[in-house]
Ligand SMILES: Nc1ncnc2c1ncn2[C@@H]1O[C@H](COP(=O)(O)OP(=O)(O)O)[C@@H](O)[C@H]1O
């Protein structure tokens with residue numbers, strides 16, 4: 001279903017239409033057949049759309065799923081494998097096919113693509129994050145289109161992104177994209193199951209109120225993808241919070257989406273552009289522990305953007321070390337911020353709850369410095 005154009009375009013749609021650097025994420029269900037092999041016709045159609053946009057001057061980064069699904073038929077498997085080892089074997093075969101298909105298809109449009117396979121370590125570890133950012137930006141500067149996927153063949157269960165929607169949001173920030181487009185097998189976000197006739201399209205998400213009453217599932221209908229609509233909504237939340245508007249629609253409507261037509265669901269950016277360090281802290285880094293704060297400390301770090309002092313800490317969890325990322329939770333237990341802790345977990349029990357003047361000079365530094373802190377909702 002296509003939304004009817006009424007009046008002037010929304011700020012989100014204007015921003016998406018004007019964006020010069022765009023991350024486009026396409027799901028497995030849009031690239032593979034039900035039997036589990038690459039659907040060359042649909043892949044070529046998407047490449048044609050992206051090539052037209054690239055020729056018109058847009059800088060595109062493609063985040064493409066489909067490795068596991070594309071490996072199903074060549075390996076004679078009966079469906080999407082459930083165990084990690086077979087998923088990795090399927091991804092190994094499928095990623096090769098996917099990369100070859102993209103390189104061949106883009107070459108017909110005289111475009112060069114560069115494969116970038118990322119693991120969570122590449123974004124969770126700060127030094128790797130900077131490295132991934134440099135590679136992606138260099139590829140763009142050289143006029144090549146990065147084609148990104150998770151490095152499924154080496155990612156273990158514990159360290160997987162698991163779904164490429166979140167990966168796309170992280171990549172969108174990494175490359176300073178001005179918009180992110182999520183392409184799936186459904187033309188928009190619906191307020192209920194899209195197969196249900198009573199469900200209707202949510203054309204625009206500008207505030208939490210637009211999501212009230214919207215029910216999403218974490219499984220798709222194709223059985224080929226991962227994460228379902230829930231992971232797309234979460235990825236949109238991450239991108240929006242970093243100042244990046246998002247459009248969610250089907251691969252068939254990609255050309256219209258990139259042209260700024262009134263298709264799909266547009267999510268307005270909610271936050272200002274976050275610095276790389278703050279974005280990494282908020283969304284990419286994995287926390288090694290948790291500090292519990294009293295009400296006064298929550299107000300100081302969240303509202304007044306002050307450093308966290310030992311006096312406001314009431315407890316801690318985890319075996320973290322100084323320099324690790326930890327979550328900061330308020331009295332209700334809800335996480336209100338994340339930050340880089342300055343002390344090892346073993347040092348803190350003697351300090352917490354005490355005012356700076358009660359502490360020896362070498363222990364008067366902040367527990368989390370304001371520059372290393374980011375509030376989360
Ligand atoms: N509220 C909703 N609106 C739209 N789609 C939904 C909703 N809830 C669940 N879905 C399902 O999410 C699916 C897309 O997720 P998924 O299969 O993971 O896609 P992809 O492979 O493109 O990443 C749709 O096909 C649809 O069945």
Ligand SMILES: N[C@@H](CCC(=O)OP(=O)(O)O)C(=O)O
Nearest residue numbers: 028066067068163164225226
């Ligand atoms: N990295 C996996 C993709 C996982 C994934 O998120 O799939 P999808 O929900 O189709 O975007 C693959 O290439 O098969």
